[in-house]
Amino acid sequence: MRASVRCALRCCGVALLWAAAASAHAQNIPATNVPDAITRKTGLHLEPMSHASRLYAENCQGCHGPEGVSVTEIPTLAGRIGYFARTPEGRSYLVQVPNVALNPNSDQDIAELMNWLLNTYSRAQLPPDFQPYSTAEVAVLRTARIDVATQRRRIVEQLLLLRQIPSADVLANAHASLY
Amino acid sequence: MKPICTNRFDRLIETLSRTAAQRVSRRSFLSNCGTWLVAASALPLLPVARQAQASDDPHRSKAAGKYASDFANHAQTSDPTKCNYWRYCSSDGYLCACCGGGPSTCPAGTSPSPTSWVGSCINPDDGKTYLIAYRDCCGQDSCGRCACLGQEGDMPSYRPQVNNDIVWCFGASSMVYHCSSAGLVGLVE
Numbered sequence: 409m410r411a412s413v414r415c416a417l418r419c420c421g422v423a424l425l426w427a428a429a430a431s432a433h434a435q436n437i438p439a440t441n442v443p444d445a446i447t448r449k450t451g452l453h454l455e456p457m458s459h460a461s462r463l464y465a466e467n468c469q470g471c472h473g474p475e476g477v478s479v480t481e482i483p484t485l486a487g488r489i490g491y492f493a494r495t496p497e498g499r500s501y502l503v504q505v506p507n508v509a510l511n512p513n514s515d516q517d518i519a520e521l522m523n524w525l526l527n528t529y530s531r532a533q534l535p536p537d538f539q540p541y542s543t544a545e546v547a548v549l550r551t552a553r554i555d556v557a558t559q560r561r562r563i564v565e566q567l568l569l570l571r572q573i574p575s576a577d578v579l580a581n582a583h584a585s586l587y
Numbered sequence: 588m589k590p591i592c593t594n595r596f597d598r599l600i601e602t603l604s605r606t607a608a609q610r611v612s613r614r615s616f617l618s619n620c621g622t623w624l625v626a627a628s629a630l631p632l633l634p635v636a637r638q639a640q641a642s643d644d645p646h647r648s649k650a651a652g653k654y655a656s657d658f659a660n661h662a663q664t665s666d667p668t669k670c671n672y673w674r675y676c677s678s679d680g681y682l683c684a685c686c687g688g689g690p691s692t693c694p695a696g697t698s699p700s701p702t703s704w705v706g707s708c709i710n711p712d713d714g715k716t717y718l719i720a721y722r723d724c725c726g727q728d729s730c731g732r733c734a735c736l737g738q739e740g741d742m743p744s745y746r747p748q749v750n751n752d753i754v755w756c757f758g759a760s761s762m763v764y765h766c767s768s769a770g771l772v773g774l775v776e
Contacts, residue, residue, distance in 0.1 A: 415772040443690060444673075444712065444769070454774040455717070465772050467720050470704040470748065471757070474772075479758030507748070571603045 460524030463517055468507075468525075476529035480582035488579055490526055490533025493574040498563045502526075503541070503549040505556060505587070515547040522546070556587040658739050659709035670735035674719050677706035678737045679751035680767035683724055685733035691770035693724035700725050701758040704749055705772055706740045718772035723764055725756035730766040 418539060425492045446452075457465065465474075468485075476486030492498035502522060503509060519541040526534055527577050581587070590598045590605075652660035662673035667690035668682060674690055675682070703722035710717055717752035742749045754764045 442665055442667055444710075448712070456776055457773045462718065462773075462775055466705050466707070467748070469772070471702045473701070481758050482702065514744075546725065 458524075459517075460520050461528075463513065463521040464525060467511055467513065467521070476525075481586075483581050483586050484526065485529050486529040488530060488533060490530030490535075490538075491567060491573050491579060492563065493526060493533075493538055494535045495563065495566055495570065497559075498567065500549050500552070501554070501559055501563055503546055504554045504559075509550045509552070514552065516543045518550070519543045520548040557585075560587045593774075618641050634674065654709050654711075654714070656709050656739055658737060659711055661707070662711050664710065664712050668733060670733065670737070673708055673710050674717075674769040674771070676708035676737045676739040677719070677736055677741055677751055678721055678735055678762070678767050678769055680723070680734070680740070681730040682733035682735055683730075683766040683768040686724075686730035686764065686766045688724065688766065688768065691722075691768050693768060694727075694730070694766065697724040697726045697765045698759060698761075699723075699768065700756045703755055703770075704751070707775060708739065710727055716775040716776055720770045720772050721751060721755065722768050723755040723759075724768060725754075725759040725763055726761040727765040729764060 425518070436447060471482045472485050473482075477484050492502050503518065508518060508522070513521070523540040526538070564573070564576055566578050568576055573579060589602045592598045592601045592606045610678075649762050649765050651717060654660055656676065658671070658676040659673065662676070663669065664672050664673050666672060667674070667684040669695050672684075672690065683693060684690045684691075690699075693699045699725045703720040705718055707718050709715070738751075742751060744752055748754055751760070754762060756762045
């Protein structure tokens, strides 16, 4: 009789412990450091991105950086792509670079992206009479497949000859394999 | 006509079938049978409750869920250590939030890769689409905790800019992959 009472008490104790552990597990620890919890609490309001900046973010920003400057392995866009727009060949080259020409977006989107890109990151280098890219122009330019490194070298030499760039250094890349 | 059968039960059946044979036309039986056959086979062709299958608009279809993205239909916004946290819709790898970092921060001892790829996820809190930068943390051995595989917008490796199978440590001091983070880039719509 005594043994059975002890056994029952022990069982009760185990059950209590188990219940306590279960309730501790079920307790929701408030996730105060979760960004969304903070956002909800502070009522942070984000403005939607423009279509062009969205195109840049989705297609270019990952490597070229949100400011158009990235690591030495990736060519810098900011403060220099505008130079290319100073000759017709250079203007074509900007659209014929493989990652622009072969981009899955439409000609209209590419035209919008290029105009936004040049005006946002390299307005000071654009020629004074710069004409924005049109959809039709991009459509034609994108069909060409160029030898990128050779074409780039030729354009830089030409820009230098026409005194459109102060020196070849402004368009130089850290690695010879880059274009 | 007097029934032939002697057994009571047999007689009953015989009477019933003889009566039926005398009163019911076999032609009408055949035509009725044909009508039912045609009706039964034609029933599924009727435009009844087929909206769910026919609808290509995900917002109208209940079976497809609220959003076009299957991930977003099961996503949550409170626990970044779970695979179904809304920002991980394209994340492939170990969650930095489980490895000593946060959903968009690297654990101590690793450094964020200067390059990343950008995808988009739907936040179920407001139903809006946000751009997310998938940035790997590099410099330590694989974390090994919370392996997740989100595949929204993931493209084959011949489009490496938007592929999550490759190690995104380009430009980092070390190409050794530790974990994947998902930082917010901006609101799309």
